[in-house]
Amino acid sequence: MISKKTKYGLQAVFYLAELYNKGPMLIADIAQNRSLPKKFLETILLELNKKGILHSQKGKGGGYSLKRNPNEIMVGEIIRVLEGPLAPVSCVSQTAYKKCEECMDEKACAIRVVMKEVRDAISNVLDRQSLAQAIVKRNYFLESSIINFTI
Amino acid sequence: MISKKTKYGLQAVFYLAELYNKGPMLIADIAQNRSLPKKFLETILLELNKKGILHSQKGKGGGYSLKRNPNEIMVGEIIRVLEGPLAPVSCVSQTAYKKCEECMDEKACAIRVVMKEVRDAISNVLDRQSLAQAIVKRNYFLESSIINFTI
DNA sequence: GTATTAATCTACTAAATCTATAGGATAACT
DNA sequence: AGTTATCCTATAGATTTAGTAGATTAATAC
Numbered sequence: 001m002i003s004k005k006t007k008y009g010l011q012a013v014f015y016l017a018e019l020y021n022k023g024p025m026l027i028a029d030i031a032q033n034r035s036l037p038k039k040f041l042e043t044i045l046l047e048l049n050k051k052g053i054l055h056s057q058k059g060k061g062g063g064y065s066l067k068r069n070p071n072e073i074m075v076g077e078i079i080r081v082l083e084g085p086l087a088p089v090s091c092v093s094q095t096a097y098k099k100c101e102e103c104m105d106e107k108a109c110a111i112r113v114v115m116k117e118v119r120d121a122i123s124n125v126l127d128r129q130s131l132a133q134a135i136v137k138r139n140y141f142l143e144s145s146i147i148n149f150t151i
Numbered sequence: 152m153i154s155k156k157t158k159y160g161l162q163a164v165f166y167l168a169e170l171y172n173k174g175p176m177l178i179a180d181i182a183q184n185r186s187l188p189k190k191f192l193e194t195i196l197l198e199l200n201k202k203g204i205l206h207s208q209k210g211k212g213g214g215y216s217l218k219r220n221p222n223e224i225m226v227g228e229i230i231r232v233l234e235g236p237l238a239p240v241s242c243v244s245q246t247a248y249k250k251c252e253e254c255m256d257e258k259a260c261a262i263r264v265v266m267k268e269v270r271d272a273i274s275n276v277l278d279r280q281s282l283a284q285a286i287v288k289r290n291y292f293l294e295s296s297i298i299n300f301t302i
Numbered sequence: 303g304t305a306t307t308a309a310t311c312t313a314c315t316a317a318a319t320c321t322a323t324a325g326g327a328t329a330a331c332t
Numbered sequence: 333a334g335t336t337a338t339c340c341t342a343t344a345g346a347t348t349t350a351g352t353a354g355a356t357t358a359a360t361a362c
Contacts, residue, residue: 002239004350007253007262014261026308035255040351046310058309059359075265088153102158104186107296110165110289111158114226114280121272129265138261145258154320177337191322197339209338210330 006082008036009044013053013078017070017131024056024063044082051081066131075134076126086126087119094123157233159187160195164204164229168221168282175207175214195233202232217282226285227277237277238270245270 011034019025027045031038045064048054055067066073076086080095087093091100092115103109162185170176178196182189196215199205206218217224227237231246238244242251243266254260 001235001241002266003348004253007240007251010262028308035253037351039353042309043311043351049309056309057359058307058357060307060361062308062359064309084152089158090152100158102155102186108289108293110282110285111161113289113292114276114285115153117276117280118273121276122269125265125268125272129268131261134261134265138259138264141264142258155322156320179337188322190324193338194322194340200338207338208330209328209336210332211336212331213329213337215338 002079002083005040005044006079008034008041009048009082010075010078011036012041012045012064013048013066013073014131014135016054016064016066017073017135020066020070024061024065026063030064048078048081053078053081070132070135071130073131074127075129075131076123078131079126086122087115089115092116092119094119153230153234156191156195157230159185159192160199160233161226161229162187163192163196163215164199164217164224165282165286167205167215167217168224168286171217171221175212175216177214181215199229199232204229204232221283221286222281224282225278226280226282227274229282230277237273238266240266243267243270245274 012030015030015034016025027042028038030036030045031041045054045056049056049064052067053073054064056062056064079086085093085096087096089100089111090096090098091103091106091109091112099106103112106112163181166181166185167176178193179189181187181196182192196205196207200207200215203218204224205215207213207215230237236244236247238247240251240262241247241249242254242257242260242263250257254263257263
């Protein structure tokens with residue numbers, strides 16, 4: 001299960017993606033709009049800023065906005081910044097490989113074989129799907145559920 | 152990343168899978184053989200026992216063995232017992248659905264749409280792969296790496 | 303250049319979870 | 333009855349999570 005921090009960050013980023021090109025948004029406004037704890041969100045957005053996902057502007061008229069087009073930011077990027085590697089075990093991570101401490105023989109590890117497949121499966125979803133695509137998909141489901149309701 | 156508890160449990164279960172039909176194994180032997188902390192392993196195996204993965208026998212000649220054939224135990228089962236639901240967010244879990252606390256409107260959630268796909272991708276790997284299959288796959292890789300080495 | 307605005311930084315804390323270990327109870331076998 | 337091995341409950345230290353407080357820095361407006 002992903003942490004609240006990651007969920008909050010994703011919520012904020014999706015929010016900014018929907019308002020892309022509408023100018024910077026205040027932390028306070030994002031927090032209020034999405035019902036997120038403001039101070040906590042502050043540290044999350046700061047991290048996303050440092051990792052090149054967001055752009056910030058201080059002072060009046062300032063705030064946060066996406067640094068790149070929502071079409072060019074993959075959901076996996078956000079997850080990696082906030083949650084860490086996608087891989088279920090560090091020994092199959094592509095971006096942050098590390099031998100498992102307790103592992104005696106990596107080659108002879110059945111867990112590793114399975115988890116490699118899991119990592120790839122997760123990556124195939126998260127690294128191929130942009131923020132924009134996710135929103136389109138969400139809107140499609142939302143749309144069809146409204147139609148079902150009104151008929 | 153999965154916890155050490157889950158890794159230890161998987162190691163033990165794979166070990167028992169390889170020794171299926173060779174009679175019960177002692178916790179102490181499993182722990183020594185796989186270099187796992189014995190007392191911790193004890194609580195892990197107990198949990199797997201209660202959830203119907205393992206069979207135990209007390210007294211002399213006793214120990215632990217798989218309750219079912221390694222072909223019939225999916226890796227996903229073990230993960231669910233030790234780590235919890237496969238889903239990255241509880242609102243897309245098939246086995247343990249629960250509305251996310253911080254969520255305002257599930258239908259309008261872009262995170263949910265993406266994470267549903269992730270859950271399915273993970274499940275497609277873990278719920279279709281038995282302990283026996285994973286071991287066969289591991290042996291195949293091991294085999295071919297030995298061949299590469301000896302040539 | 304001063305006031306205002308809004309992000310940045312440091313540091314701290316409460317609560318929960320993880321990683322174990324201790325020690326006695328229970329059951330099975332000899 | 334004695335031995336063996338799992339079962340059960342409790343506990344404790346370390347780490348992570350979730351969040352807050354308060355001062356600092358930078359940009360803008362006047």
